[in-house]
Structure formats: C-alpha cells, structure tokens
Amino acid sequence: MSTSSRFAVAVHVLTLMAWADDEPLKSEQVAESVQTNPVVIRRMLCELAEAKLVVSQTGAMGGSKLAREPGQITLFDIYQAVESPSVFSLHRHPPSRNCPVGVNIGTVLNEVLDEVDSAVERVLANITVKDVVSRLRPCVVSTNGKRKNGARVQLVSTRN
C-alpha cells in the first residue's frame, strides 16, 4: 500500500526525543540519525507540531522536544499526523450508476475501509513512544543504561 516511509521516520524522530528526555534536539542531529536532510526533518517536525506532538524553539540553542510524556503519545497519534487517513482509497472516478454492482460497491467498500482503518488504529493506539523506547533499550543496556544527570545526550557519535 503505502510506499511512504513517513510514519517510520516520524516514529524514529519522536523516539529520539523521548530518548533525549527534555533536551531539545536540532534538526541536524535528528537528520544525522535518520540519514536524511535537515529540511526533510524540519518539514515533518512542522506537521508533528501542528498535531501537538512536539514543540519547537527557533533561534540559537533552539530545537524540538516532545510536547507530552512519551507514555502519552501513541503510534496512532503519529500515524494520523503524517500519513493519509485511510489505508486504501476508493475509485478515482465513481463507478457507473447504470450497473447494479457499480451503484452500490462504494458503500460496501467504505464499510470495509472503516473496518480496516479501525483495526490499524486498535494496534497503533495501543503502542506508545515510551513502549518503543523500552523495546529499544535491551539492545543498548550493555553500554550502561543510565546517563549522568544534566549531561547532554549523545545520539550520534561525532567523530570529526
């Protein structure tokens, strides 16, 4: 269906912010982790800000951070913010109204579409950004797991 990676990138971005606690992240830092261009990230951050999932600060020492606790942001919130509302679309042009099938297939397809969208919602609304971070931790625990209080989070190792 979707050949778009917008949802995957958005989850990645919000997960970085959860990882960073309340430290605002610069679009360039995020872009480095996602391996894309900072403008692509900033565009997406605008959509996420409109959906009240992040807040951004312009100017020096600015950046973006989560607007709520990671446990209060679900993957469905993210999905709604950056992907088109439905899993599939109906006909581009409405079917023939001179055909017994064509005249009513739209109604049936809409019912099916609602069922599918609801099923997706049920899955995604049940996973929070906090959950994603938890499912991430086990792989990183080996290093330490705790960060010094007040220390700036190092997301991408910068070996200049």
Next chain:
Amino acid sequence: MSTSSRFAVAVHVLTLMAWADDEPLKSEQVAESVQTNPVVIRRMLCELAEAKLVVSQTGAMGGSKLAREPGQITLFDIYQAVESPSVFSLHRHPPSRNCPVGVNIGTVLNEVLDEVDSAVERVLANITVKDVVSRLRPCVVSTNGKRKNGARVQLVSTRN
C-alpha cells in the same frame, strides 16, 4: 497511506464476476462499470490471473471469470494480488548505526509493521467476495433478484 485505488477496483471487478455467475466478462464491460479504460482492467486482470483468482479466455467470445467460488475468495487474497505487501514502509536509507536509537529502531518498526499487517489480514481474510455480493443485494432486490436461467447478465444498461 495508500493513495491507490487498486484494491477497490479489484474488489469491484471480482464482484462483477461473482454477480455474472460463470458468464465470462469482457474487459470493456468491466471497464464501463468501473468507469475506466479497458486496458487498465486487462492489466489488473493479468495480476489477478497470476494470483489464480480469475481465468481469462482469449479470442472471440472470450473474457474473464472467477477461478473459484465467490465464497472461496477473500478480500485478503485480492489485497495481496494487487497491493504492496505492507501497510507502511521503513526508512529509504537505513538509519545511522552510530546512534543508539537508529541502530535498533528498524527492528522495533518491523515488529509494529507485522502487527499492523496481521490486523489488516485478519479483517480482510474474513470477508469473501460472496459476502460483498450479499451486502450488495439488498439495494437491488427491488428489481427482481432472480435472473432467467441462461440469460446473459446485463451489468451496465446499454442505451445506445
């Protein structure tokens, strides 16, 4: 997600064939009901034939019909035949491996993707083409509901 109407059109097409019983339908008839070009329909019919959902007959008096009983074809079969396998995609370029989030987010996202895809499958695998026809009938019963045996099914009223 998907801005594609391929699934909707494919369901429409197979519903027409179920409606027509074993009468083979010409791509032009189908195209008229779907309101598109016959070539678009034939392209889709090729995919549906590869998926063993329809069989086509070339030559005069040819056309396409269902390969199995309408009750034995699920919307998930159709979905798999004409749409991309997953509801969303992961990153275009793999995330940074120098980042504790980037290095593992792919694993978590794949798990989520599997859950979503499974949820969609559970919904669609539970609806057959026969079900779609049933949910269509109530709107058409008023005309008659039964067709004379051997009579050619009239799908689109042709007032030339």
Next chain:
DNA sequence: GTAACTGTAACTATATTGGTTACAGACGAT
C-alpha cells in the same frame, strides 16, 4: 550585533498510478 537555530519557498529527481494508442496473437463462427 552576531552566530545558531527554525520555518518555508522553490526547485529537482524519482516512483507510482492511471489513462491512452497500438498491435500481435488466440479463438469462435462461418
């Protein structure tokens, strides 16, 4: 004031979907 940020416009490249014409090949009917 200056340097460091975001927000956003403008442009390009690429991929997918859908529509169209054209034609080779299969096949039923005569």
Next chain:
DNA sequence: ATCGTCTGTAACCAATATAGTTACAGTTAC
C-alpha cells in the same frame, strides 16, 4: 481459411507523492 472479436502487452504521456537540495527570512541566546 479467413474474418471479426477478444486478450496480453508494449510504449507512451500526465498527474501526483515523496524525497532531497539550496536559499533565505525571521527568531533567539549570548
């Protein structure tokens, strides 16, 4: 055998969506 009717498929074009890039105005910390 050939003729008209179909499918299968190639080769285009147009429209749209995603993604990447440069550039720059506006905001903010210091």
